[in-house]
Amino acid sequence: MSLSSPVRRHYAFFSFPGIGHVRPTLPIVHELVARGHRVTYFVADRLAHLVAGSGAEVVEYFSEFPEPVGEVRTVDETARMLIDLMREGLAPLHGALEAFAEQPPDLIVHDDNSTHTARLLAHRWNLPLVRLYPHFYTIDEPAGDPQTEQPDDGEVTAASLGAHAGLIAAGERMFADLAALGYDRETALSVLRCEDAASNLSFAPRFLQPGADEDLPDRFLCIGPSPDPVPEGSWEPPAGRAAILVSLGTSAKTSPEFFRRCALALAAEDRQVVLTVGGRVDPAEVGELPDGVEVHQWLPHALVLPHASAYVGSAGLNSFNSALRWHVPLVSVPLTLEQEATASRVDELGLGVRLDFDDVTPESVRQAVSTITSDPAYAERMRRMSETIDAENAASRAADEIEFQTPVAVR
Incomplete structure (x- = not known):
């Protein structure tokens, strides 16, 4: 049952530059727009075309995040990835401040890997956050991008990364940029390290999550996937194949x-x-x-x-x-x-x-x-699972949760 109200709200979405990160969010955007809300969607320039027909106001930003992602095994490789994530996390910040100069949004929705800008803006305007996981999550430590899993060769430690000259220099540049926007170092560190999402939504079906039989806290929801958007073009196999x-x-x-x-x-x-x-x-x-x-x-x-x-x-x-x-x-x-x-x-x-x-x-x-x-039992089990997912209506559940987390004062 929809929790939507006649009040039109404004939601900001911050994505991560990967097709698998952007596409699952689009049915939610469609649903919010269909309910009469305004959505502003910040997306890497190379993926802006994916969001163009969603009904959202699209704000492109320049992304330097590598595609495809390289190896992450050594100290240097790990430092490089952390620098890339830091730079990417802050890439939409100036554009968002400009877009919301006259009126901030009512709530911020962000990808699990796009936390920097979302947290800084939420702190500035005292807004709630809803965090989207395009993969599994864990309760004690939110999951990172599977392509950036921790090295397993034993060479990378917190101490070795803390002493890495390139990572130190990138951190100093970040703090200098944030200081110009009014964030002192202590505040910036506190905000960026804070796990403060009001709700966490995973696109993994509940039955697929590790520990599927365990109870989850109320703020962690497995909404599952929505149907794929209809792609452009067509393809069919030769007859009889x-x-x-x-x-x-x-x-x-x-x-x-x-x-x-x-x-x-x-x-x-x-x-x-x-x-x-x-x-x-x-x-x-x-x-x-x-x-x-x-x-x-x-x-x-x-x-x-x-x-x-x-x-x-x-x-x-x-x-x-x-x-x-x-x-x-x-x-x-x-x-x-x-x-x-x-x-x-x-x-x-x-x-x-x-x-x-x-x-x-x-x-x-x-x-x-x-x-x-x-x-045929394999395909039949897939069919039954699919029907279960369809009945749960992921996009509607996500929109309900986003509306529910919107502060009462703006309803």
């Missing part, structure tokens, strides 16, 4: 060899195999392909999945949610900690099977796909 989608995401670091092995494993007369290789692989590097296999840098998965019988992918949350929407079972090949968690739950719940990346061979891929396509 079922599609199999193979993808490791838009920016996964991988090798053309993975896609070659999948192509060799899955090519068949009754199949159309679609490889989307992302930003780190040139399609030409995949080499000569068998008949019935096509390769793209990128193709909207929502065009392919309605025709697919299986999805071989890295088990990113957005990829899983898309497959769930179309009842397509998965062969999960996780590359990050978050994807490991998703792949494990997919396997436990009988929604697909898991392969370790190092174990991917034509034979192992062929067997895994045969397992999930020859047994």
Whole structure:
């Protein structure tokens, strides 16, 4: 039941420069606008086109955040990533201050990885925050971007990072910039370290969350995914062929060899195999392909999945949610900690099977796909889970929560 009221409120959204971070927020924006609210959406310039038809007032900012994300293992690599996150977190700040110079918004909604500007503005104007997780979250320590997981070689420590000259210099530049806006160092540190969101909303379905059977505090809600926006363009397999989608995401670091092995494993007369290789692989590097296999840098998965019988992918949350929407079972090949968690739950719940990346061979891929396509129970379980998600109406629940957290004084 909607908690909306005749009062028109103004919400500010701050996103993170990744398709998987922006797209899940758009149904919420649509819902808020449909309820008569005003939404101002701050988005990296290269992704502004995604928000253009949402009904929000779009404010672009220049983003230098790397795409695709590089390795994060050594002290230097970790420091580089922290500097990138710091710079990105503050990139919308000046534009937001200008946009809201006459009247601040009523509440701020922000991505889990876009906290800097949101917290600083919330402190300045005494506004509540609603935090969105495009992935899993934990209660004690909010999850970071799965692509920036902590190094595991034992070389990186708080002390080594604290002594890193580049990180120190970047911090000093940040404090100098914030001082010019009226934030002294102590206040800025306090605000940026404060975990003060009034509500935390995860796009991971409740059944997929680690610890799914445990109770969550009221301020943590698993709203799950909303249906994918209808993409532009069209795609259909040749008559009589079922599609199999193979993808490791838009920016996964991988090798053309993975896609070659999948192509060799899955090519068949009754199949159309679609490889989307992302930003780190040139399609030409995949080499000569068998008949019935096509390769793209990128193709909207929502065009392919309605025709697919299986999805071989890295088990990113957005990829899983898309497959769930179309009842397509998965062969999960996780590359990050978050994807490991998703792949494990997919396997436990009988929604697909898991392969370790190092174990991917034509034979192992062929067997895994045969397992999930020859047994209709896999697709049936996906269908039942999808119906559960649809019934929960994620965008409406999120809009209800945002309205509920809006201060009574402005209602």
